[in-house]
Amino acid sequence: MGTTINPSALTREQQAALNNLRGVLGRQLRPASKTDPTLLAELILQNALLMRENGLASELLDYLQRVRDKVEAGNPLHARLSIEMAVTLDAIDGQQQTAGELFQTTLAWYQAHSLPLAEGQARIAFGRFLIHRSQLEAAMAQYQEALELLKDYPAETAIAQSEIGRVLVGQGKFSEAVSRFEKAYALSSGDGKSTVRLLNDFAAALIELGEMERAERLLHEGIETSTQQGLWLVRANLRRQMAYIYHLRAEKLNDAASAQPYLDEAERLLHQTIAEMLPLQNTLDLAVVYHDLGRIETQQRQFAEAEANLRLSLKLFQRLGNLRNEAVAEITLGTLMILKNGDIAAGNEHLHRSLQLADKVGDGFTLRQAAETLTRLHQLQANRAKTQPREIRIQVIDQLSFSRAKLVDYGLPEAAQVMTSMMTELEAL
């Protein structure tokens, strides 16, 4: 009989394992326990990520503290436990300063002792901590030091190179990022979560550089590896990236007929991504894919399908309370309304909602995009009004005036100025 897969954040099996672990730790960390503390420390370190990812950071911190108390201060295990404590403190609200201090003191201890592997790993962890605080340059310095320390450890070097690549992507230095990812790729073991993440980020950087074929090959490899590893969400996101490649290829072509097969393939890949995401509890990613699909369908003038998918994506963003994405989806829906049947009123409504949402979350980029689309909408409306009776022109002027006032409120004087010009032109007729 066929099986139905329903992967979720944590399987029942993993939950049971976690409960057993908590039971064992609760008993064996009591002061009277005779269990070897180094064994307990290893166990906690091995499972730290699992516990953090499942909302048990405070509980983990307690275990780490208790086991560290049982390990001698000069023991390297003590330092490893301290680094794990710092990482865990970083995940607890209001504990970041303590985390930073613990990183600093432990790294100082490492400097006095020659433990390159452990220190290199600690510096990578500290680099990530600094990234969370947006201290990119300081993080880079940590990663560079880690590279020096880890030169005899290829797998760890690969991790450090990947981290550097990610920082460079964040800074828009794609060529440099690609060269780091290449190094990481050459050293990585070829399996596991970190490799798949590397393939994903590497492909994204290549796409930015227009190296589509290479990016596609990496994505294929990532899809294969994530399937073997059961990393379903990662696999779906890799496929979404692949769809993006096909979409870009289509956009580069001037004539619609040549672009069509690429758009079809992008659409097919997005549909498959959706099917793969449906069993996963990750509404945000799914909503983004529905939005991507709606955009491609709009481009292909498949308006009914586009509207259904864009409305669903909007609904999902609303349910998640994700105002930023909601604002973007409102722009796409507004555009669709105008393209579909020239429904200016509906388009106007969506675009104003987008402005309001983008302003609320302080998303300047989306705010400007919404204003730009609104301007185009009003231009279309004003052009039509030029040949229409005076009463209609007055109505349009009223709408322009309303939009202008809003744009001023949102701090977009240039867009407001365009409205004024259109109003003047109409009033002069």
Add this chain to the structure above:
Amino acid sequence: MSHIFVSYSRRNLTFVTQLVKELQQAGLAVWFDQISIQPGDIWEAAIEKGLKEAIAVIVIISPDSMASEYVRKEVNFAQESDQLILPVLYQPAQLFLNLQTIQWVDLSSETVYPANLQKLIAVLNREPGLSGNSTTPPEEAVAVDDTRKLSPTLLQRYLHVVIFIAEQTAGHLAWRRLAGSISTASQLHTGAQALALTRLNPPTVSRLTALLATSPSAQILHLICRIENDVFFVEDEQGRDIELSIGDLARILQRSPVKVLVIQGLISTVGIQKLLEQSSLQAVLTIGASGVAQQLFDEHFYATLTIGKPVQEAYQTALNRVGIDDTHDFQLVAKQDAVLLDYPPIEKRAVQPIIDPGLPPMRNVPINPDFVGQGQSLLELGEKLNDSRQLMIYGLSGIGKSWLASEFISRYGWRFSDGIVWVQVSEQTRAEDIFNQLRLLLELPLSTPLVELENILRQRRVLMVLDQANDWGNVAELSELAQFISRLDPMGGTRVMLTSWESISGLSDMSGARDLTLVEMQPADAETLIQKLIADHDLAAEFEDKQVLRQFVEKTAFTPWLIKEAIRAAQLDGLEAALEDLETLTADTTRLFEHHVGEQYQKLPAPTQAFLRQLQGLSDGFDRRLVQAIDSQSREHLRQLIQRQLLRREDRLYTIPPTVRLYLRQRYPLSEAEQDTIDQQVIRYWVQAGGAK
């Protein structure tokens, strides 16, 4: 070797040679007689071999090819062998009948040739075995975790089957069986059209009407409900029976996209004719059989439809697979000779089959396939939950509290549109664990403050079930949970359901809390359950004597858990022994479970008893490798414990039932030293294995 076979007329050789060249340039393996037949090969035998080994067959459409007997034979062979057939239009022509339902790729003019060639290559590239990256087997079906996430446009890429289940006694089982059949059907043919199965919840007439009006993709409606004298019994929103006549159903289906109605149950021939005449249906299939035969039939019926065959052929194939000559149990009546379903164009076909149970997102909700009866308790439970934020279900061990809660969810879970969380309470459970489960359900960051979580819950409809709440170990944690529940809006949509065998101080006495005490089943329901289990366990011969059956029913004290156990004992130790066991057990109905567990425990060999006592040292479930670290003979022990129902197994996870754990704790508690030994064995195993996962 795996390749594409090209079926064509020699008169179109120039066009075909060019096409083959381009396909080969795209990296595809093409068998083409002009290049693949070596000097000295016997021409006809070589063609036959080339065709047999092909994965896909491209048929070049032209007046010449459609007049060719060779091409006709090759197409027939490809169809019989379930090979993927891809007609390519070169010149318009009258098609063979078996090509008429298959979407062609138009390469007839220079304008469309380049773009459509890419489409053809894309389709062929997806075919397993034809290119380097497409060796994957047919995709497994995935279960949709939240019905609200499914877009109707997505379903247009599927062969879409809607299932409507209003079967009160065995609805969940029927759903599981059909979902399993569809899942299997999806994997029987390579390159087949993917299936989508969506369950309609709630199973009401208005919901069905609304769905058919808005879902153009639904071509098959699979109906499972009680049928009496051509009247269908469906439900209202509260789960009460509503009658639906043949005429009513025909009206609903009048302007719907549904072409085939599958009815699980029998209706009269007149009724079938009326349905066909008064609706847009093309065929009605009634299934009178149940169990394995029905499942096998469903699998092959749907599998055959996925490869584009007419409904009649799917029906015949399924009948052949079941091996039944008598068609009384499976009757198909159709309006025309070959009813064909609509399929999306090849390049738009979905790959991954999907199964949508029509439910909101759920976390850790157990499945209970054997529920029967207790319909009144279910309705009562629903009503009480409607007007109170907290409901306690009380009852003796084994009376079926968890069964009732899980059945309530499978039947009425749709009422909680934002999701359902099930927490199996243990000594380790902390209030924060439950809050985290809620955060995960609502896809909130785990760092979301409790106050914010409470605010969000006020606007949502969530059901939280705390099963075996009496096992809660920590008073402070319990108090934190009680405070959390007290802050939930009594007028809001979020509800808490708890099961317990006794009242829990701090929770049971909360203001506004309501309760439901579960007692044994009605005798008639108990008998229905027993009959069902007799059939499932193939014990009909043992229960042939009605007197024995009556005796058996009475001795089970109408307790669902005991019924299941006794049936299992009858299968394992024989009916006589099972009756004897029941005799001893029911002497004291207040301590049924304790007696039963004790009996089963005593029947175990001493080393297995010792092994079970050790297992209580683990707080939760475990896999085989973990217990292997505790006892190298664990495989045999596990087998015996499962057989005696002292251990449960779901996939790779073994768990000790709460009542067995309680029995062990009371009778054979572990000493501190014993617990330490087990912990140390487990720690060593985990460290060696690289973690507890």
